[in-house]
Amino acid sequence: MVHFLVSVKQVPDTTNIRIDPETGSMIRKGVPAILNPYDAHAVAAAAEWRKKLNGKLTVITMGPPAAELALKECIEMGADRGILISDRKFAGSDTLATSYVLAEAIRKIHQEEPLDLVFFGKQAIDGDTAQVGPGAAIRLGFPLITYAVEIKELNLEERYALIVRKTERGREVIKTSLPAALTAEKAIADIPFASLPDLINSLHYQPENWTADEPLAYDEAKIGLAGSPTWVAQSGSPEAHEPAETISVAKDGLSSTVKKVLDDMLANKSVASIWEEIK
Amino acid sequence: MTRRFWVFIEQEDGVMHPVAGELLGVARRLVTEISDELEASGEEAVVEGILVGCEVEDVAQNAIEHGAERVYMVDDPAFEHYLNRPYTEAIIHLVQKHQPEVFLIGATTLGRDLAGAVATSIKTGLTADCTKLEMGPIRKATGKFLLATRPAFGGNVIATIVCKDYKPQMATVRPRVFQSPQRDPKSKGEIVREDFKVTPEMMAAKLVEFIKDEGTHLNLEYAEVIVSGGKGLGNPDGFKLIKELADELGGVVGSSRAAVDGGWIAYEHQVGQTGKHVRPKLYIAAGISGAIQHKVGMQDSDYILAINTDPNAPIFEIATLGVVGDLYEVIPEMIKQLRAKKGAQA
Numbered sequence: 001m002v003h004f005l006v007s008v009k010q011v012p013d014t015t016n017i018r019i020d021p022e023t024g025s026m027i028r029k030g031v032p033a034i035l036n037p038y039d040a041h042a043v044a045a046a047a048e049w050r051k052k053l054n055g056k057l058t059v060i061t062m063g064p065p066a067a068e069l070a071l072k073e074c075i076e077m078g079a080d081r082g083i084l085i086s087d088r089k090f091a092g093s094d095t096l097a098t099s100y101v102l103a104e105a106i107r108k109i110h111q112e113e114p115l116d117l118v119f120f121g122k123q124a125i126d127g128d129t130a131q132v133g134p135g136a137a138i139r140l141g142f143p144l145i146t147y148a149v150e151i152k153e154l155n156l157e158e159r160y161a162l163i164v165r166k167t168e169r170g171r172e173v174i175k176t177s178l179p180a181a182l183t184a185e186k187a188i189a190d191i192p193f194a195s196l197p198d199l200i201n202s203l204h205y206q207p208e209n210w211t212a213d214e215p216l217a218y219d220e221a222k223i224g225l226a227g228s229p230t231w232v233a234q235s236g237s238p239e240a241h242e243p244a245e246t247i248s249v250a251k252d253g254l255s256s257t258v259k260k261v262l263d264d265m266l267a268n269k270s271v272a273s274i275w276e277e278i279k
Numbered sequence: 280m281t282r283r284f285w286v287f288i289e290q291e292d293g294v295m296h297p298v299a300g301e302l303l304g305v306a307r308r309l310v311t312e313i314s315d316e317l318e319a320s321g322e323e324a325v326v327e328g329i330l331v332g333c334e335v336e337d338v339a340q341n342a343i344e345h346g347a348e349r350v351y352m353v354d355d356p357a358f359e360h361y362l363n364r365p366y367t368e369a370i371i372h373l374v375q376k377h378q379p380e381v382f383l384i385g386a387t388t389l390g391r392d393l394a395g396a397v398a399t400s401i402k403t404g405l406t407a408d409c410t411k412l413e414m415g416p417i418r419k420a421t422g423k424f425l426l427a428t429r430p431a432f433g434g435n436v437i438a439t440i441v442c443k444d445y446k447p448q449m450a451t452v453r454p455r456v457f458q459s460p461q462r463d464p465k466s467k468g469e470i471v472r473e474d475f476k477v478t479p480e481m482m483a484a485k486l487v488e489f490i491k492d493e494g495t496h497l498n499l500e501y502a503e504v505i506v507s508g509g510k511g512l513g514n515p516d517g518f519k520l521i522k523e524l525a526d527e528l529g530g531v532v533g534s535s536r537a538a539v540d541g542g543w544i545a546y547e548h549q550v551g552q553t554g555k556h557v558r559p560k561l562y563i564a565a566g567i568s569g570a571i572q573h574k575v576g577m578q579d580s581d582y583i584l585a586i587n588t589d590p591n592a593p594i595f596e597i598a599t600l601g602v603v604g605d606l607y608e609v610i611p612e613m614i615k616q617l618r619a620k621k622g623a624q625a
Contacts, residue, residue: 012432014432014433014435014572094404095395095398095405096398096399096402096403096404096405099399125433125553126431126432126433127407127431128407128408128431128552128553129395129405129407129408130391130395130407131391131394131395131398131399131405131407132395133395134363134391134392134394134395134396134399135395135396135398135399136399137396138367138395138396138399138400139399143363143364143483143484144363144364144392144396144484145363145484146363146388146391146392147388147392162487166388167388167389168387168388168389168496169291169491169492169496170489170490170491170492171489171490171492172486172488172489172490173486173487173488173489173490174484174485174486174487175484175485175487176483176484176485177483177484180483180484228404229402229403229404229442229443229444229445230404230405230406230440230441230442231440231441231443232438232439232440233417233418233426233439233440233441234438234439235436235437235438235439236436236437237435237436237437238430238434238435238437238571238574238575240596241578241596241597242596243595243596243601244583244585244595244596244597244598244599244600244601245600245601246590246595246598246600246601246602246603247600247601247602247603248590248602248603248604249602249603249604249605249608249609250603250604254604254608254609254612255612255616257602257604257609258609258612258613258616259616261584261600261602261609261613262613262616262617262620264599264600265561265582265584265600268581268582268599270560270561270581270582271560271561271581271582273560274503274504274528274529274560274561277529278528278529279620279621
């Protein structure tokens with residue numbers, strides 16, 4: 001029986017974030033929290049292979065109590081077990097501390113029910129760091145395949161997988177021993193429509209709650225602010241810019257507007273230098 | 280004690296990635312920012328490159344000509360292709376041996392894969408995708424630290440991150456955020472060969488096949504002219520017009536995140552915080568409203584022309600010149616007038 005694990009994160013929908021014009025700080029209230037999109041695709045891929053190979057799919061998340069909604073969404077997509085790792089003691093954890101918390105949880109799950117493949121999204125859309133997946137994988141000592149776009153083959157007898165990853169120039173096919181860890185691109189699987197049984201199941205499902213003490217006693221020097229080498233020295237909103245000069249087609253007419261545009265562009269030294277080459 | 284400022288010299292098939300040159304320029308500047316401390320303490324600071332690969336001595340020389348005073352080089356057939364584990368282990372070995380103070384890595388596909396694994400193994404802090412790097416003082420501590428500034432929450436917040444108690448202070452930077460110093464063939468530097476043996480255990484994941492992308496590689500980051508389209512195109516076909524104007528100007532096609540998320544164009548065209556950081560000589564934004572996440576990726580362009588029907592679109596805030604009008608009228612007219620100009624000069 002195959003055992004997959006996906007580590008997910010609940011994130012604010014960054015496309016909907018507004019900034020308070022008075023204070024320049026982010027207005028968190030009213031911003032919808034969503035399952036990180038890359039993680040959703042990772043869950044979809046794991047659920048697809050879990051069905052194919054008949055096995056178990058465990059999903060974990062570290063976050064505030066409300067993050068259990070993200071787990072329920074994963075149950076809807078076909079996950080069997082959801083674990084919420086939540087405790088005030090974790091607050092302020094940076095990527096290093098977070099990778100410790102997740103890796104220890106994954107290690108415990110792996111000891112009880114050995115894992116074949118661990119999935120992460122390629123990055124979370126709030127921090128965009130892409131550090132937690134690689135960090136957790138190296139702590140576990142699992143081979144790591146980042147930017148995975150396809151699982152070509154999973155051979156449980158011979159204990160290997162063929163995973164395709166996207167690089168800047170092409171695609172690499174990586175053969176890895178199992179267990180292994182990957183970080184997923186959206187292309188790894190399409191998000192399925194929930195099946196009725198999974199949907200009903202998710203309505204009643206209560207994820208398990210893990211804290212900093214139970215069932216794992218975390219080292220308090222390695223979690224939260226104490227366990228985080230990086231901290232925010234300063235934060236604010238991006239610099240405001242003066243609006244540019246604009247010209248309007250409605251006012252100046254099309255041909256005259258475009259003539260002004262080209263004259264202004266070509267009067268610029270940089271643009272003029274490329275125009276010399278292409279004209 | 281020597282204060283070491285390290286740059287990972289990314290290379291593929293013996294060709295140095297330009298981001299390595301850009302970061303060597305940054306490291307050089309960081310060293311000048313602590314000159315007062317060096318004068319007071321009598322210490323010295325050096326800019327050093329870290330290079331892993333197979334037959335990469337030319338790359339080491341290139342790094343020296345971009346400002347590295349010394350390059351530590353692991354040159355072995357085992358490193359012919361990039362793989363996370365062996366590269367990570369080799370670099371950890373070098374970090375532990377030489378104890379750098381600062382370590383900068385390009386936030387490329389390869390660099391991001393590597394940086395998270397290295398920082399976690401060494402148990403130090405890593406700040407991703409920095410847009411500003413300085414050496415400066417922080418509260419409740421003496422001496423200067425790496426102040427790493429980056430956008431978060433889709434570019435809505437700019438945060439300065441420090442790593443006070445752990446070394447090296449690590450940061451990744453996306454290509455084109457900083458400008459590369461001019462290559463100087465007269466630069467002198469030392470190449471130090473380092474031995475590192477790859478064990479079978481590090482080869483649990485292997486490359487079995489590489490499928491090169493078809494067609495020419497879209498080099499968005501280093502293009503001199505970019506014409507980008509967004510949701511204002513109204514439909515995916517609008518990119519044909521964008522491409523026509525780009526061709527006329529010898530440029531390439533870019534896009535906003537909205538157009539990529541809508542499935543109108545491939546991700547590799549995306550400009551912005553989660554796409555590519557660009558700094559072309561000419562950037563034309565057509566039908567792009569100018570979400571912060573887009574603006575942080577293209578605001579370093581020399582000349583920005585924005586075309587939008589909405590006079591209040593935020594893109595006009597960072598444009599050099601804005602045109603309020605319908606891109607389906609303005610762009611064809613631009614193509615027409617550009618062709619006339621070329622004809623007149625031919």
